[in-house]
Each structure stands twice: as structure tokens, then as C-alpha cells.
Amino acid sequence: MIELKNVKKTYPNGVTALNGIDIHIDSGEFVYLVGQSGAGKSTFIKLIFREEMASSGDIYINNRDLSTMKWKDVPHLRREIGVVYQDFKLLPKMTVYENVAFALEVVEESPRQIRKRVMEVLDQVGLKNKARFIPDELSGGEQQRVAIARAIANYPKLLIADEPTGNLDPDTSWEIMKILEEINATGTTIIMATHSKDIVNTIKRRVIAVEGGLVVRDQHRGDYGYED
Amino acid sequence: MDMKIRTFKRHFREGLKNTWRNNWMTLASVAAVTTTLLLVATFLVLMFNLNHVADALEEDVQMKVLVDLTADEDETEALGDELNALNNIESVEFSSRDEELEGLISSMGEQGDSWGLQDEDNPLNDAYVVRANEPQDTIEIAEEIEQMDSVERVNYGQDVVQNLFTFNNYARNIGLVLIVALLFTAIFLISNTIKITIMARRREIEIMKLVGATNWFIRWPFFVEGLLLGVLGSIVPISILTVGYYYLDQNAAAVNQFEFIQILPFYPFIFQLAAIILAIGAGIGIWGSVMSVRKFLKV
Numbered sequence: 328m329i330e331l332k333n334v335k336k337t338y339p340n341g342v343t344a345l346n347g348i349d350i351h352i353d354s355g356e357f358v359y360l361v362g363q364s365g366a367g368k369s370t371f372i373k374l375i376f377r378e379e380m381a382s383s384g385d386i387y388i389n390n391r392d393l394s395t396m397k398w399k400d401v402p403h404l405r406r407e408i409g410v411v412y413q414d415f416k417l418l419p420k421m422t423v424y425e426n427v428a429f430a431l432e433v434v435e436e437s438p439r440q441i442r443k444r445v446m447e448v449l450d451q452v453g454l455k456n457k458a459r460f461i462p463d464e465l466s467g468g469e470q471q472r473v474a475i476a477r478a479i480a481n482y483p484k485l486l487i488a489d490e491p492t493g494n495l496d497p498d499t500s501w502e503i504m505k506i507l508e509e510i511n512a513t514g515t516t517i518i519m520a521t522h523s524k525d526i527v528n529t530i531k532r533r534v535i536a537v538e539g540g541l542v543v544r545d546q547h548r549g550d551y552g553y554e555d
Numbered sequence: 556m557d558m559k560i561r562t563f564k565r566h567f568r569e570g571l572k573n574t575w576r577n578n579w580m581t582l583a584s585v586a587a588v589t590t591t592l593l594l595v596a597t598f599l600v601l602m603f604n605l606n607h608v609a610d611a612l613e614e615d616v617q618m619k620v621l622v623d624l625t626a627d628e629d630e631t632e633a634l635g636d637e638l639n640a641l642n643n644i645e646s647v648e649f650s651s652r653d654e655e656l657e658g659l660i661s662s663m664g665e666q667g668d669s670w671g672l673q674d675e676d677n678p679l680n681d682a683y684v685v686r687a688n689e690p691q692d693t694i695e696i697a698e699e700i701e702q703m704d705s706v707e708r709v710n711y712g713q714d715v716v717q718n719l720f721t722f723n724n725y726a727r728n729i730g731l732v733l734i735v736a737l738l739f740t741a742i743f744l745i746s747n748t749i750k751i752t753i754m755a756r757r758r759e760i761e762i763m764k765l766v767g768a769t770n771w772f773i774r775w776p777f778f779v780e781g782l783l784l785g786v787l788g789s790i791v792p793i794s795i796l797t798v799g800y801y802y803l804d805q806n807a808a809a810v811n812q813f814e815f816i817q818i819l820p821f822y823p824f825i826f827q828l829a830a831i832i833l834a835i836g837a838g839i840g841i842w843g844s845v846m847s848v849r850k851f852l853k854v
Contacts (some may be wrong), residue, residue, distance in 0.1 A: 399769070406767035416762055430766040435562050477766070 328354040328516055334384035336370050344370035346540035357511045359527050360520040361551060362537035368520045372489055377401050406434055409478030409486040413493035415470045417462040424458040427477045448476040452506055468499030475506055488519040527551035570779025577752045584748040588788025588836060591741035595734055596792045596832050602730040604818050609723040613690035618697050618711040620683040626705040631681055634705045638683055645686040655679040691720055745784060745843030753851055760851050770852045777844045785840020793829045800825055
């Protein structure tokens with residue numbers, strides 16, 4: 328599903344973010360990505376999403392070779408990947424419904440399909456009754472659930488969550504984690520970058536720790552391993 | 556880039572919505588386009604008419620090859636053959652000295668008759684009237700003809716013609732440069748306006764890229780918006796030009812003292828002009844907007 332071979336990334340300003348990492352993630356896995364800020368987690372996510380290109384090494388996502396991928400194929404890669412960010416990235420002037428529908432309009436789904444699918448995913452994240460609200464009228468947790476609904480609307484095989492609970496209080500964080508687990512249970516691969524020791528140590532999954540641009544630990548049912 | 560009708564409608568709707576939503580910026584852009592196009596249109600009217608007059612004047616340029624008085628019939632005919640053999644020649648017409656005299660007399664009107672010139676003391680030469688294919692080649696051809704045997708002189712209004720050609724060339728080139736400069740100014744203004752509206756929509760574009768929108772999907776609404784700005788901006792210039800030119804056309808004949816200066820007829824010129832202005836407006840609108848989205852697509 329995801330294969331990184333000796334991947335290095337040096338930015339134009341000379342900063343080396345990844346210094347040769349090998350990672351293999353199978354379809355359906357749930358992986359925590361841990362490590363201090365600046366360790367290379369964000370770069371790793373950007374490479375998978377093809378926001379950045381690796382300086383050397385190979386990356387394969389769903390059998391696509393990212394190093395030889397043409398620019399015009401990047402949108403199609405992204406349609407197979409859902410992303411959720413710490414700051415939600417919702418459009419403030421659109422309703423919850425429109426925010427989710429947006430992701431489907433972009434891939435030119437039929438209006439009937441869009442209506443059906445939007446209500447489906449809103450139901451899945453428990454926001455069916457708030458479809459007509461705008462993001463500002465929702466709590467942080469609810470906004471993140473909208474973002475998750477948008478990310479899974481396209482039936483992605485892979486969901487990337489970049490510190491999805493970073494801005495949320497603990498109770499709300501557990502709600503989000505519950506939803507992510509449910510999504511994972513349907514077979515979607517999940518990669519979640521996080522700083523939450525509680526979550527990693529409670530919901531035990533594979534942990535990949537990145538430090539100084541290298542994978543320093545790759546452990547099934549691992550611990551967070553850092554002090555808070 | 557096959558696009559579903561539904562998607563096309565969406566792009567059009569989005570383009571309209573954005574144009575409406577950024578109403579002040581839209582107004583500013585349209586005003587900029589309007590001003591520019593008005594200037595461009597005025598220049599175009601001047602240029603086209605100048606060209607028209609210049610062409611007409613150039614068409615009138617002809618060479619009169621005066622045959623040597625000493626030349627006999629055979630030599631005159633031989634010269635005619637030589638002239639006909641020239642490249643770049645549209646026509647060669649022989650005009651005998653008698654015809655030349657008649658022409659001269661009739662051009663003088665009553666005075667000519669009273670002159671009482673008789674055939675026997677006709678002082679004129681036999682002549683060939685030669686027209687060049689390209690009027691601009693006249694000077695060169697005249698020089699060539701002067702080298703031929705049995706030629707006394709070639710008349711073509713030397714000084715006037717030289718000045719006319721020089722003036723026409725200058726006028727055309729200066730007009731062209733001014734128009735191009737104006738167009739670039741308009742494109743710059745439009746692209747700047749749209750850039751400002753894009754800043755407000757950066758987040759939207761970012762999210763579109765995030766959920767896998769193709770670049771063209773993002774670009775189309777801006778394309779529509781630019782087109783709209785250009786078309787809106789061309790309405791006022793076209794109206795003003797139409798009314799203005801109609802008035803000019805109606806009154807030109809009354810005021811015009813020089814018969815050789817004729818403006819292009821209102822119809823069909825005004826339709827051609829309107830089409831050109833509309834096309835330029837749409838063109839700079841689209842170019843300006845698509846140019847300004849470019850850097851936001853690089854993610």
C-alpha cells in the first residue's frame with residue numbers, strides 16, 4: 328500500500344528533513360507517527376500527498392510511483408487519499424453540507440450521488456442534524472468531524488490525519504479517535520501524526536517514531552515513548 | 556479535458572458569483588478595461604481610416620514615362636515591350652502625344668480651349684502610364700525605368716510620394732506600438748484586480764487542491780470571471796464608438812473639403828470594429844485572470 332525506500336528530502340534552503348527512511352505500511356493498518364516537532368513528520372505526510380517531492384529514494388502509494396508521477400496525475404492520487412488537519416481547513420462561508428459536498432463536486436459526482444453520499448458521511452460522524460450550520464456555529468470537535476466527513480466522502484483507501492486532536496480537549500479527542508477507529512474498521516488505512524501520549528498509550532497500534540529525519544522505532548502495539 | 560455540462564454550469568455559476576461578490580473590484584477592473592478599450596478603439600478608428608486614406612492615395616500613385624522626342628515608332632514600341640516585361644508591374648498603358656494634349660486641355664477646362672493649342676505645335680511627348688503592383692515599389696521601379704533607352708523622364712510626383720510613404724509608415728508603426736502598450740496596461744490592471752480577489756480565495760483553492768481538484772477545475776471559474784470583466788468592459792467603448800462614428804459618418808461629407816479623404820463607411824466598418832473590441836476585451840480579461848491564478852496552483 329505504502330512503500331518508502333531510502334527516502335531523503337532536503338529543502339531548497341538546505342534543511343534536511345528526512346535522511347533516508349524505509350517504511351512499509353499495509354492496507355488496513357492504523358499507524359501512529361510520533362516524534363518531536365521538526366522531526367520530519369510533516370515532511371513525511373507532504374511526500375505521501377505529493378505536496379513535496381523526495382530528493383532521492385522511491386515512494387509508492389497504491390502502486391503509483393510518486394517519483395515519476397506527472398503533475399496532471401497528482402489530483403488523481405489525492406482523490407485516493409483523505410486528509411484531516413489540526414486546523415480543520417473548512418470553508419467558513421459554506422454550510423457543513425456544502426463543505427462536504429465540495430469534495431464531491433470537485434471529482435464531478437452527480438448531484439444525486441452527492442446528496443446521498445454527503446448525508447451518509449455526516450451520519451457516520453454524527454452530524455446529520457447540523458448539515459445546515461456554518462463552521463463557526465459548531466464546536467471544535469464538531470468542526471473536526473466535518474473535516475473527517477469531507478476526507479472520507481470520496482471513499483479514500485488511505486486517510487492521513489495530521490494531529491487531528493491537536494486543538495481539541497481530551498473528551499472531544501476521544502470522540503474523534505472513536506470515529507477514526509470506525510473508519511479504520513471498514514478497511515481504510517490510517518496514518519495519524521500525533522503528540523498525544525494518552526491516545527497512543529491507550530489505543531495501542533503500530534507506532535513509527537521519527538527523529539532527526541530517521542525512523543528510530545517501528546513497533547506494533549507500541550508506546551508513545553516520550554515524556555509530554 | 557472533457558467536461559460534463561453540469562461541471563461547465565458550475566464553473567460559469569462560480570465565475571458569475573465571484574464577479575458579483577467582489578463587486579467593487581469588479582467595478583474597478585471594468586472601469587480600467589473600459590478606459591483602455593476606449594483609447595484602443597479610438598486609435599483603431601484613426602488607424603483604419605488613416606490606412607484607408609493612405610491606401611487610396613497610394614493607389615493613385617502612377618508613373619508617367621515620357622518617351623524621348625527623337626524616338627521613332629519602333630523604338631517607342633520596343634520601350635513598351637520592355638516596360639511590359641518588368642516584374643512588379645500592374646499595368647502599362649500607352650498614351651500618345653495627341654491624347655496627352657487632349658487630357659491637358661480638358662483638365663484646364665475653358666482656359667484650355669482658349670489656349671488654342673493645335674495639333675501641329677503639340678509640345679508634348681508620347682507617354683506610358685505605368686502602375687506598380689505595390690505602390691510602395693514605385694520609386695525603385697521609376698529608377699529602373701529611367702535607365703532604359705528612349706526614356707526622357709519619369710514623372711510620379713517624386714517629393715510628394717516619398718513623403719507620403721514615409722508618413723504612412725510612421726503613422727502605422729506608432730499606432731501599433733501605442734495599441735500594444737495600452738493592451739499590456741489593461742492586462743496588467745486586470746491581472747492585478749483578479750490577484751486581489753484570489754488572495755481572498757486562497758483557502759478555497761488550497762482546499763480544492765487538497766481534495767484532488769485538477770488545475771483546470773480551479774482555473775475555469777477565473778477564466779469565466781476574466782471573460783466577463785473583458786466583455787463588460789467593452790460595452791461602453793463599443794456604444795460610444797458606434798454613436799460617435801455614426802455622427803461622424805453623417806456629417807463628414809458636409810464638412811469634408813478634400814474629396815480624396817474618405818472615411819470608411821459606417822456599415823460594415825462599425826461591426827468589424829465592435830467585433831475587434833469585444834475580442835480584445837475578452838482576450839485581455841482571460842489572459843489577465845488566468846495569468847494571476849497561475850502561481851496559486853503550484854502546490
